[in-house]
Amino acid sequence: MALRACGLIVFRRVPPANNIEFLLLQTSYGKHHWTPPKGHVDPGEDDMTTALRETEEEAGLHPGQFSVVDGFRQELNYNVKGKAKTVIYWLAELRDPGARVRLSNEHQDFRWLPLREACEYAGYQDMQKTLNDASQFLQGDLRQGASLQ
Numbered sequence: 001m002a003l004r005a006c007g008l009i010v011f012r013r014v015p016p017a018n019n020i021e022f023l024l025l026q027t028s029y030g031k032h033h034w035t036p037p038k039g040h041v042d043p044g045e046d047d048m049t050t051a052l053r054e055t056e057e058e059a060g061l062h063p064g065q066f067s068v069v070d071g072f073r074q075e076l077n078y079n080v081k082g083k084a085k086t087v088i089y090w091l092a093e094l095r096d097p098g099a100r101v102r103l104s105n106e107h108q109d110f111r112w113l114p115l116r117e118a119c120e121y122a123g124y125q126d127m128q129k130t131l132n133d134a135s136q137f138l139q140g141d142l143r144q145g146a147s148l149q
């Protein structure tokens, strides 16, 4: 069975133009790659609980500080050291764009990045596609919101 991990693509809207920035964390081990907060599903744990727990452990952001966006869920499948791994991501908007990120010792740095830079930092094509899809989803959300007003 594939290794399973879950996480949240956390974003914030930055005044004055409400531009979207995504949160990426850099590992303090291995190749020092950048990903959204995520981690392995513990035995008996459901996926969303894992995503919330890992976001709190790795970024210091608790569920009261963000809202999970309805209707967006992406599954990535890749190999790590020859073993299949599945990663599920949801999208979550930080309520206070100034909220402080607190890293654990698993990460050495973090950045809030607009889409293009986030894709550059993430590197992997599947993660780039996920970030692009998230951005498009949010733009669609905005358009829908505007048409309802």
Ligand SMILES: Nc1nc2c(ncn2[C@@H]2O[C@H](COP(=O)(O)OP(=O)(O)OP(=O)(O)OP(=O)(O)OC[C@H]3O[C@@H](n4cnc5c(=O)[nH]c(N)nc54)[C@H](O)[C@@H]3O)[C@@H](O)[C@H]2O)c(=O)[nH]1
Pocket (backbone or CB within 6 Å): 005, 027, 029, 030, 031, 033, 035, 038, 039, 040, 076, 078, 079, 080, 085, 106, 124, 125, 126, 127
């Ligand atoms: N010392 C040391 N310790 C490690 C190492 N490795 C782990 N630890 C320990 O594990 C704990 C973390 O546990 P959790 O937080 O629960 O789990 P995850 O968050 O799942 O953590 P991972 O880092 O294991 O998982 P990935 O991010 O998935 O990276 C695995 C590989 O996959 C590639 N990769 C990454 N993202 C993408 C993508 O989007 N797309 C594609 N295509 N590929 C991608 C990339 O090549 C990468 O090298 C740490 O505390 C350490 O103790 C290591 O190399 N050295």
